[in-house]
Amino acid sequence: MDENGVATGQCKYRCGTAAETLQWIKAIIEFIQPYNFLITAQVVNFFTDRLWEALDKEWVDCLRNEPVQHLLLIPSGVVQDHWPASLKQFILTLRSLAFPREQVNLQKLFPKLNMTSIEVLSAIVSSITNEVGAEVIVDVGAGQSAERWSCLDKDAGLQNFDLHAFRAVFHLLAHNISFPVKVLFKYYPGIITSRPSVGRQGKALRRKQQRGVPYSLENAEGNKHFLLETSKRTNICNIMQPPESRLYDDYNSALNINANSDGGACDLVNEGLAAPDKCTLFEKFSVSGLSRLGLEPLQEIDFHEIWSESQPYAELIGPYWSLRAAMGPVLETLLLLDRLLFLQEQDGLLDVAMFPIFDPALSPRNLAIIARRT
Structure with missing residues (x-):
């Protein structure tokens, strides 16, 4: 903070x-408590819970018209x-x-230049x-940093925001009946109870299957399948995923279809997709999603009308999720400080420190907690 109490962005x-460490932890907790709604938000509830209404209206009115490049810099504190x-x-x-x-x-310790993270x-x-005379290394752990958000370029960021919007409209559920747009609940009310993995519940299952199934299949046959071709590994993942898990591929498929007729996906994204283009993308996304669920599109579904009703709010997803992603580095800091504090409170038995050991531009997982017995 400067002399007027205004934050400068520099860590004090x-x-x-x-x-x-405890003082730092308390400062984080005190600051983030009023913004708990950003931490616990789920994309599929964006419309049903009207998540944007929890934000300062002045912030929303400002950010809804901002270029994607500016939104993607928010998690980096720009x-x-x-x-x-108040937003700044x-x-x-x-x-x-x-x-x-x-x-x-690290040059004093390791004079070699251009060392890789490994x-x-x-x-x-x-x-x-060597210094402490240890003979066994039990574990070296690493966590995914929120800094990965800043690696998105403009095109990827725009597609990511659009995909969030499509998914939220497609999964719109029943607990806010007053909201006019809905696909699954209005036209396929039984799907919510018959397929509980639709939405967030299926995400953990998909991750588990993607990570665990290929490994177990390979090891079940010994090591002879260790060098499976990439295409075969991909096929295994696709076979074991529930149908709704492949919805994420449908946005890119729809974008490619439009690109073939309009001169390229990059041109569409760079120029900004007009409302009819996004309506078309949403329709293709929804039709493909219904197909993954084993459902036939009904004639009475007007995808263009559904998207048109959602469009004024869909453009708020980018600003909302950029602000939500900005909480990531602070939450990660809170978790690391908690672990650091535990080690520091061991009655002087440990010499412990935390510092970044990698180049964050190349390896976002760059914080290390190092503890040695005294």
Whole structure:
């Protein structure tokens, strides 16, 4: 904060001692409590719960007209001069609460230049084990950083926002009957109870199947299938996925179909998709999704009307999820500080520190907690 109490985005907290770490943790908890709705939000409930209404109206009115490039920079703590002061304060405060990701200078310890992440990690582990005389390494863990959001380019970001909108409209459920647009509930009311994996419940199942099934199938035959072709591995994943899990492929398929007739997907995205184009994409997405569920499209479904009713709110998904993603680095910091505090409170038995050991631009998983017995 500057002398006027305005956040500058620079982290002012330290975690060299348990007291400092605890102070940082308390500051994070105090700040994020009013924004818990952003942390717990689910994309399929965007319309039914009218999630955008929880945001400051001034923020919504500002961000709904912002270029995608600006939205994608929000999780990295980048603000624009013309934004409302309260919005800039929110984003910069989040940035100031997140652990800095700039790589520490390792040249004194490892003079070799241009080391890969694996080489850096290996060198650090080797240095520590040699210093403390350890003979066994139990585990070296890593977590996915929220910084991956910033790796999206404009085209990928726009497609991601559109896909969220399509999915939210397609899965619109019943607990807010007043909202006029719905596909599954209105035309296929039995699907919600007969296929409970539709929506968020199916996501964990899909991940488990994608990660576990190919591995188990290969090992069931020993190691002779270890070198399965990529196409075969993909086929195994597709076979074991529930039909609704492949909805994510349908957006790209629809985009490619439109690209063939209009001169390329990149041109469509760069110029901005007109409302009729998005209506067409939504219809293709929905028809393909219904097919995955084993359902036939009904003649009375007017996909263009459904999307037209949703369009004024669908454009709010990008701003909403950009602000939600901005919470990621702070939440990750909170989890890491909690682990760090546990080690720091071990009655002086451990010498512990946390710092970034990789280049964040190349390897977002760059924070390491290192503890040694004293």
